[in-house]
Amino acid sequence: MMAAAEKFVEADNAEAIITRIEHKSRKIESLLKQNKPVEALKTALEGSSHMIRDERCKSANWIVVHRALMAIKDVEGMFSSLDPEYYDILMKYLYRGLSTGDRPTCDQCLRIHEKLTERAGLGCILRSLADTVNAI
Amino acid sequence: MAAVAVHQFAQCITCHAWSPDHSMVAFCPNNNEVHIYKLVNDKWEKVHVLQKHDQIVSGIDWSGKSNRIVSVSHDRNSYVWNREGPEWVPTLVILRLNRAALCVRWSPKENKFAVGSGAKTVCVCYYEQENNWWVSKVIRKKHDSSVTSVAWHPNNILLATTSTDGKCRVFSTFIKGVDTRESKTGSSSDPKFGEQIVQLDLSSSWAFGVKWSPSGNTLAYVGHNSMIYFVDDIGPSPLAQNVAFRNLPLRDVLFVSEKMVIGVGFDCNPMVFAADKSGLWSFIRFLGERKESLSGPKSGSQFSEAFGKLYAQAKHGLSNDTVEPSKIQGAVHDNCINCIALLNKKGSQTKRFSTSVFLFR
Numbered sequence: 001m002m003a004a005a006e007k008f009v010e011a012d013n014a015e016a017i018i019t020r021i022e023h024k025s026r027k028i029e030s031l032l033k034q035n036k037p038v039e040a041l042k043t044a045l046e047g048s049s050h051m052i053r054d055e056r057c058k059s060a061n062w063i064v065v066h067r068a069l070m071a072i073k074d075v076e077g078m079f080s081s082l083d084p085e086y087y088d089i090l091m092k093y094l095y096r097g098l099s100t101g102d103r104p105t106c107d108q109c110l111r112i113h114e115k116l117t118e119r120a121g122l123g124c125i126l127r128s129l130a131d132t133v134n135a136i
Numbered sequence: 137m138a139a140v141a142v143h144q145f146a147q148c149i150t151c152h153a154w155s156p157d158h159s160m161v162a163f164c165p166n167n168n169e170v171h172i173y174k175l176v177n178d179k180w181e182k183v184h185v186l187q188k189h190d191q192i193v194s195g196i197d198w199s200g201k202s203n204r205i206v207s208v209s210h211d212r213n214s215y216v217w218n219r220e221g222p223e224w225v226p227t228l229v230i231l232r233l234n235r236a237a238l239c240v241r242w243s244p245k246e247n248k249f250a251v252g253s254g255a256k257t258v259c260v261c262y263y264e265q266e267n268n269w270w271v272s273k274v275i276r277k278k279h280d281s282s283v284t285s286v287a288w289h290p291n292n293i294l295l296a297t298t299s300t301d302g303k304c305r306v307f308s309t310f311i312k313g314v315d316t317r318e319s320k321t322g323s324s325s326d327p328k329f330g331e332q333i334v335q336l337d338l339s340s341s342w343a344f345g346v347k348w349s350p351s352g353n354t355l356a357y358v359g360h361n362s363m364i365y366f367v368d369d370i371g372p373s374p375l376a377q378n379v380a381f382r383n384l385p386l387r388d389v390l391f392v393s394e395k396m397v398i399g400v401g402f403d404c405n406p407m408v409f410a411a412d413k414s415g416l417w418s419f420i421r422f423l424g425e426r427k428e429s430l431s432g433p434k435s436g437s438q439f440s441e442a443f444g445k446l447y448a449q450a451k452h453g454l455s456n457d458t459v460e461p462s463k464i465q466g467a468v469h470d471n472c473i474n475c476i477a478l479l480n481k482k483g484s485q486t487k488r489f490s491t492s493v494f495l496f497r
Contacts, residue, residue: 121362126360132340
């Protein structure tokens with residue numbers, strides 16, 4: 001009984017989360033039009049580390065993050081304005097990108113991965129691998 | 137701090153412990169024996185070989201006042217070695233384990249020792265005078281996975297454990313007849329043996345290397361996710377600080393003082409952490425010198441070559457054969473450090489997984 005009730009609540013939450021992600025998506029499009037790719041990425045990454053169990057939410061969030069990642073042209077420049085608090089969550093999404101196998105996505109993720117590892121160190125990679133609880 | 141002495145005892149050392157006067161060191165050279173070396177005229181000489189275990193000795197502790205060695209092994213046994221004349225005489229302690237023993241520590245009063253095991257249990261052993269043997273009391277069903285490390289609070293009763301289930305727990309190991317009740321309000325308020333005082337779920341990956349600060353007010357342990365955790369106010373509402381660092385994970389820690397901790401691990405270079413005046417912990421520096429290679433990624437040895445090939449793919453298939461594998465210059469250890477032990481109030485010692493024993497002051 002409890003499990004069924006939990007699933008019901010989660011589905012409710014999932015709808016709310018997806019709505020939030022749609023809001024994020026519109027904000028990101030607007031920021032990209034204003035040529036603010038780093039702000040767009042920060043917006044995409046925000047709120048991602050909360051435990052979202054629902055696969056639809058995870059996919060929806062990934063689409064939004066992916067959009068922002070692919071829009072980055074100046075990787076070095078991005079890091080000069082990206083706060084370190086975003087490093088760990090960014091690393092997780094880079095690995096998700098690398099796992100897609102899609103050539104343009106992988107190229108971009110690899111480019112960013114190189115710079116992120118320089119900045120954040122191997123510890124950042126470790127944390128993205130070790131965190132099985134907050135999988136994105 | 138700098139390395140004071142360097143000595144290569146073996147190809148690989150799994151655990152070690154110092155004698156009370158620090159003239160001897162006991163370690164396991166990655167086999168089923170315990171070797172004891174003595175410093176004679178500035179040279180280390182092998183003085184004893186303790187052979188009783190059937191498999192790798194995973195933990196050794198040498199009690200400071202009673203001069204007893206306890207060893208535990210993957211063979212699920214533990215022996216307490218007493219010095220009788222020139223010989224070390226073993227006493228088998230029946231732990232009743234069905235998995236390997238992983239770590240062992242004497243309690244501060246040296247009347248008990250705790251063993252962490254792969255059976256998800258902790259055995260707390262005490263000496264029964266009447267029967268002239270060591271009895272094992274087991275803390276069961278409290279851990280979800282192997283217990284990787286144990287640490288005693290200065291009060292000889294509280295025991296902290298870390299486990300591969302990612303959690304750090306504190307238990308009471310109060311044993312009637314062995315421990316004296318210290319509470320003033322009466323016997324009913326003392327926690328019973330095996331009662332869990334607090335469970336810390338800060339790491340989402342394996343936890344290792346728990347230690348108490350000298351006063352027992354702070355607890356420190358590490359996670360396999362390159363993080364170190366500092367916890368104050370052990371009780372119903374503990375205060376935890378999660379410190380993330382950029383390097384490879386640590387395996388063990390040591391409190392040099394109330395406000396300074398040294399962590400050792402896969403980066404082969406001890407890391408110093410300290411708390412500032414407001415109690416905020418952060419990484420200060422490495423103990424050994426670390427000269428990075430001038431070109432290429434900042435990671436060393438086999439990493440740079442691998443990373444070179446990895447990133448080369450993004451650069452439109454240009455192969456990067458010219459990337460030289462760079463070695464971290466000046467690092468004292470060549471391989472993972474898995475254990476750090478306090479030598480005396482002024483010094484501490486770390487051990488290398490692959491070869492030597494190093495002394496730092």
